[in-house]
Amino acid sequence: MMTRRARVDSMKPSTPGPTRTAPPRMPDNFPGRGNYLGYITFGLCGFVLYAVGFLMLRTIWALGSGEREWDRLIEGFQNPVYILFHVFCVISLTWFALRFFGLFPKTQPPNIGRFKRPPDIFFLVALNGGFLAVSLLVIAVLSGVLL
Amino acid sequence: MNEINKKTVKVTRFDPDQDEEPRTEAYEIPVQDDWKVLDALNYIKDEVDPSLSHRWSCRMAVCGSCGMQVNGEPKLTCKTALSDYEDTVEVAPLANFPIIRDLVVELEGFMEKMKTAKPWIMSAKERAAEEGPTSQSPEELAAFKQFSMCINCMLCYSACPVVGNEPDFLGPAALALGHRYNQDTRDEGSSERNEIFRDEGGVFACSYANECSQVCPKNVDPSAAIQQAKLLNVIDWAKSFVVPRGGK
Amino acid sequence: MKFLMLKLEPIIWQLFGGGMMLGAFLYPAYLLVIGFTAPLGITPIEGLSYERVLGLASSIPGSVLIAATISLPLWAAAHHVRHIFIDFGGLERDGFVGLVCYGSAAVGSALAIIAVLRLHF
Structure with a gap:
């Protein structure tokens, strides 16, 4: 059951005790067990954010390089590999967003100066509802329905 | 039977x-x-x-x-x-x-981390007996009561992936308890504590795995305390540029 | 380097928080249209015509939003990836991973601002 070692100086006192100690171990089954898995997957979404951020940078760069460059890029997005990649990103980042919204309310202190913290349900409705509204708005704008 | x-x-x-x-x-x-x-x-x-x-x-x-x-x-x-x-x-x-x-x-490392977070009421000057007791409203108490229920069982340290990889990390219980005193209206040491919290192994070393709160037998929710401390710390840090130290 | 990163931590954390918000709110829908529904013709591809997108993107609010939507999530990404490295041991303590992560986010942010400025000139 015991898993790999933690750093050998983890939780070590500044002056060693009188007896020899065995080195500390990492939490059991890290990162496979329930909660750790969600946390690590959430962290791994950082790589997806990197990819999407730089992809969007490339998209805007193409837009600044003229019509031909832009059209070539948009056409390129029809490549099945790109489509699969985008679908993967949509799914992982939607999950990322929902986990983030779920963990968000308790990060807010009961009061900041004179401002009182609204109840959890406010955050959950505002974040999830806002996510839905903003998503519909973005879809409407990018598909030419709005603006 | x-x-x-x-x-x-x-x-x-x-x-x-x-x-x-x-x-x-x-x-x-x-x-x-x-x-x-x-x-x-x-x-x-x-x-x-x-x-x-x-x-x-x-x-x-x-x-x-x-x-x-x-x-x-x-x-x-x-x-x-x-x-x-x-x-x-x-x-x-x-x-x-x-x-x-x-x-x-070995508990000694834990004890040292606890002390580093200064989990006690710090006040600028001693209060004279004539001034009577300090008062605190139930609302003010509610802001930190949950974080004061810690029994120092160290289950949170055992669950935290950062503790095992960042030896300087003060860890869930110490940071939650420090935050508890930062939130206490009787305490005047929050800027001192916030500077420790901003330093290496302070609140920003936490990556919000949330596992400490899952295993806590007293529902202290240390991860909530640490995330709240991050936000308040950033506010305190920004204020330190506007208001000179010592100004409240 | 490590000292500098510690001093900058409150700023990095704010960039990270902002990036999480922007990425979480905007990326899924953006990716859905540009990478799935538009290429497959489910939503009209004309929505992504050069003139239209350039018009939207080169407006002041559009430019600001785009620059923020590219750069801030890169900081969130950097922070997440750095913590993943910490969780899997050791590599972090010399500050090298942090340098690479935040460095790339900083370069990406600078490029995002340049990319947006290119739309105007």
Whole structure:
């Protein structure tokens, strides 16, 4: 059951005790067990954010390089590999967003100066509802329905 | 009547004088269905192998001594029913801590971290008796009461992936308790504490795995405390450019 | 380097928080249209015509939003990836991983601002 070692100086006192100690171990089954898995997957979404951020940078760069460059890029997005990649990103980042919204309310202190913290349900409705509204708005704008 | 059946308890053993590495020993013992995991360990020590070392005291989940890994999860063994497990239960010392002997871990590092967070009321000057007691409204108390319920059982340290990888990290309990005093209206030491919290191993080392809050037997929710402390710390940090130190 | 990173931590954390918000709110829908529904013709591809997108993107609010939507999530990404490295041991303590992560986010942010400015000139 015991898993790999933690750093050998983890939780070590500044002056060693009188007896020899065995080195500390990492939490059991890290990162496979329930909660750790969600946390690590959430962290791994950082790589997806990197990819999407730089992809969007490339998209805007193409837009600044003229019509031909832009059209070539948009056409390129029809490549099945790109489509699969985008679908993967949509799914992982939607999950990322929902986990983030779920963990968000308790990060807010009961009061900041004179401002009182609204109840959890406010955050959950505002974040999830806002996510839905903003998503519909973005879809409407990018598909030419709005603006 | 309590039914008697048998269970195998696998216990981590480590004798610093003899063992190079911790090893596991299995004990098949008769158990009663109302036993906690701690009862099984005490039975082993009393009836099977008196050399087994483990810490415990109150048996009622307030002293915080009997924290161990039970089937890989940090638990207070006095609060964990043996009947929740199958025929085999594995008991190991808390993860992320140096092991002194068997199930006993080194606490001194934890004590040092606790002190670093300055979990006590700091006030600029002593209050004269004539001034009477300081008052605090129930609302003001509610802002931190939850974070003051910690029993220092260290289960959160054992669950935290950062503790095992960042030796300087002050850890869930210490930061939550420091935050508890930052939130206390009687305290005047928040800027001093916030500077410690901003330093290496402070609140920003936390990556919000949230596992500390999952395993906490007292529902302290240290991860909430730390995330709140991050936000308040950033505000305090921004203020330090506007208002000179000492200004409230 | 490590000292500098510690001093900057409150700023990095704010960039990270902002990036999480922007990425979580905007990326899924953006990716859905640009990478799935538009290429497959489910939503009209004309929505992504050069003139239209350039018009939207080169407006002041559009430019600001785009620059923020590219750069801030890069900081969130950097922070997440750095913590993943910490969780899997050791590599972090010399500050090298932090340098690479935040460095790439900083370069990406600078490029995002340049990319947006290119739309105007």
